[in-house]
Each structure stands twice: as C-alpha cells, then as structure tokens.
Amino acid sequence: MPQRPKRLTPSRGPLDLFGSEVRRYRQLAGLSLAQLADQIPFAASTIGDIELGKSSCDRVFAEQCDQVLDTREALAHLHDGLFDGRSAAFPKWFEDWPNIEGQAEVLRIYEPFVVTGLLQTPSVAEMLLYGDQEKVAGRIERQAVLTREDPPPPRLIYVLPERVLRSRIGTPSVMFTQLHHLADVASPTVSVQVIPDGEPHPGNSGAFMIATLPGGEHVAYTEGEPHGTIRDGRADIEKLFRRFTDISTHALPTSMSAALIREIAEEAWKP
The missing domain is CATH 1.10.260.40 (lambda repressor-like DNA-binding domains)
Known part of the structure; x- marks a missing residue:
C-alpha cells in the first residue's frame, strides 16, 4: 500500500x-x-x-x-x-533561517552584543543595518512570527547580558524606547532574562539561536566570522543546548529582568 x-x-x-x-x-x-x-x-x-x-x-x-x-x-x-528581494533582505547564509523560525515551537536565543533582531525596534534595526530599508523591512517582518495566531507563535526564551542595555545605539531616545519595548514584551510565550554585570558566565563565544521544530528536531544558527552558520548536527546542537543552559543559570528571573531593564532605561537613556 x-x-x-x-x-x-x-x-x-x-x-x-x-x-x-x-x-x-x-x-x-x-x-x-x-x-x-x-x-x-x-x-x-x-x-x-x-x-x-x-x-x-x-x-x-x-x-x-x-x-x-x-x-x-x-x-x-x-x-x-x-x-x-529575499537575498537582498537577508544575507545568503541567513536566508533560510526565517523559514526555520516560522516552523519553530520553541526559540532559545543568546545575544551578547545587541538586542536580538526579533525584539529590535525599527529605529535600532535601521541603525544596525545602516539605513538599508529593504533589510530593515525584512527584519521587522520576521517579528510577526511572535504575534501570529495560526499556527500558535513559538515560545521565545531570550537571554542577554546587562552590557547590551548600556551599549548605545543611536540616540538616547532610541535606546529609551528599545529598552522599554524589551521590558514590556513579556508574555506567556516571550521571556527576556538579563545577566547582571559582574556575574561570570560562559557566554562570551558569540550569539546563537536554537529552534525546536515540531517532532522534536533542533536546528541552530551561530554567529561567526566572516558570517553565521546554520547547524543541525547532533554534536553541535547538544553543545549549544549545554551552553544555553549554563548561561541561563546566571540570568535573573523575568520579573526582575524587566525591573532592571526599566531602571537602566530611566537612569541611562531617559531623553
């Protein structure tokens, strides 16, 4: 048959x-x-x-x-x-990742240098992408995966060090808006956790994302030079899972993270 x-x-x-x-x-x-x-x-x-x-x-x-x-x-x-325009909106090595994000049931992200693309405001994206409007539009369109209704959005677990919140991108007003967006985005499907300054952690090897797909398959994206790489090898995935778990143990809970983000926004970036 x-x-x-x-x-x-x-x-x-x-x-x-x-x-x-x-x-x-x-x-x-x-x-x-x-x-x-x-x-x-x-x-x-x-x-x-x-x-x-x-x-x-x-x-x-x-x-x-x-x-x-x-x-x-x-x-x-x-x-x-x-x-x-997909190749213009996303680099060749990254162009398959938005589709993987679209299939994911869980996304785990660690980004040690800037706010992750899925949570960037348009103003921050424009600064980081040097005003390339096609690329900015591509990045902002990716964010729709977090608010879609059918299928349900993926569970996003995002960890970042405090220094990202204090590293200026654009004007103080741009940073103020970005930090409050991060603090306000928490929901049953979105978690943002901050690693406080001075807390030693094993997260200095660069940014990475792990997508868990229906059926339990995992695919990852790692930043590197000269460009990032999509990985699905079992050994690579297991290593990244261990690293994410180790990094996460040093992060504040979501409620305390949101309070810290708002505190830094008012203290460092209020226009």
Missing part, C-alpha cells in the same frame, strides 16, 4: 506555501515526483524537499514547473511575491 503523502502546512512560512502549490499543480497534472523530474533538470528528491518546505529554490525551478504543469506562470508569479 503506497505511503500517504505528508500533510503540508502552507501557513508555516513562504517555503511551505510555495512547496504546497508545487505539489498541488503536480498532482493536478497527474504526475509523480519521478515523472516531473524526468521533464525538468531537477531530481525527484530535490522536488520533494521543495514541496515539503525543506529547501528553497530559484526562479528557474518555478519557470520549469510552470512549463511542464501548464500553470500559466502561476508558480513564477508566486515565487516573485514570496521570495523576490
């Missing part, structure tokens, strides 16, 4: 939406993965990964599928709407 196709969830993100449409048009054309692969220069396994939202693709793939599946350029048009 043939295996039932995996149910797709287009609302999880652009890769899933595009993949679900590829599958829909392929099935309407009555073609299997292998039969479609025979007519375009892409392997059946590649097509399968695209349909499942596991892999991105360039516009050529959409164009080839449109020709074979007689979609009247529907896939190329959808690709333009979902991905046009």
